[in-house]
Amino acid sequence: MKIGLVGRPQTGKTTLFRLLTQSRGDSPGKGASSGVGVMEVPDERIRWLSDLFKPEKTIYARIDLHDIQPYKGQEFLNAVRNMDALVLVLGCFMAQGDGSDQTSMIDDLEMEFHIADLASVEGRLERLASKKTKPLGPSEEPFLKKCKDSLDAGIPLRKVSFEPHEAEYLSNFAFFTLKPVILAPNVSEESLVSKDYPGKDYIGQKAEEGGYPLVIFSGEVEEEIASLPEPERLSFLREYGLEETGVSRIARASYAALGLISFFTVGSDEVRAWTIKDGTTARAAAGKIHTDLEKGFIRAEVVSYRDLRECGSMKACRDKGQIRLEGKDYLVKDGDIMTVRFNV
Secondary structure: OEEEEEOOOOOOHHHHHHHHHOOOOOOOOOOOOEEEEEEEOOOHHHHHHHHHHOOOEEEOOEEEEEEEOOOOHHHHHHHHOOOOEEEEEEOOOOOOOOOHHHHHHHHHHHHHHHHHHHHHHHHHHHHHHOOOOOOOOOOHHHHHHHHHHHHHOOOOHHHOOOOHHHHHHHOOOOOHHHOOEEEEEEOOHHHHHHOOOOOHHHHHHHHHHHOOOEOOEOHHHHHHHHOOOHHHHHHHHHOOOOOOOHHHHHHHHHHHHOOEEEEEEOOOOEEEEEEEEOOOEHHHHHHHHOHHHHHOEEEEEEEEHHHHHHHOOHHHHHHOOOOEEEOOOOEOOOOEEEEEEEOO
């Protein structure tokens, strides 16, 4: 999965990229389309499991993160085309008055995405009508007309309900208005305390209308936190009325926007979070660990994180009958701890 950080220059976007990826490299040079790094998804459950099992290695869920440099035009569209979700950083710490100099970026992004999708749909319909290309299936033309009608009405495709046979066509088109977008206003230290910042009302309205998750952070404060020893960070956060960093909240919001969940494997050698789509079967989830586990899948021993936390140990869970045997079609739930039985 790929997440792109987008926004106008000087909004704190590249600072956020460095914080999310815990990197210290320079931003991409002129002409580069993006910087690339890996973002760990903070998860208190992993910390607790590591304290319980004391493994040699602890591995968090990870997502590829791209610092997208172009912020408008075709170059921007090319850079974000293959991103699964976007975080739009808004430089509200430097906005003036009502913040419209920054909030207009939301409108610009929506307009560019809308125009690009409409051009894609109309172009495909024209090629089908002129017989220059063959349809992907008998329902492609009605599907495209449904998309065009929605876009003509100003409705982004993420708000359109598609039938199962229509949804199959979506993977053949890199529609921009389907992409999840998270709004991330970068505010000043004072605004973080006051909970008020330039453009707040408009950004809140756009978030509600567009169904965009909204995560406020302060790059200035986040850099201070990152420089502190781990034990001092929580008390520093609480001075601002917070329990976790903005970086953590953005990472988790990105994970959720992609429809992702985590299941865990535990042991003295390793405690690890595995990333899967919500609705993944036990057999397919086993394949994330190793292909042999999927091929030879027999059963999965499953206990929920919540039950383990309440019981305090795997032995106590077993004694209380909290560990279940699940078959290949079991739908893995967020927080499941799995041990796969297999035979190859």
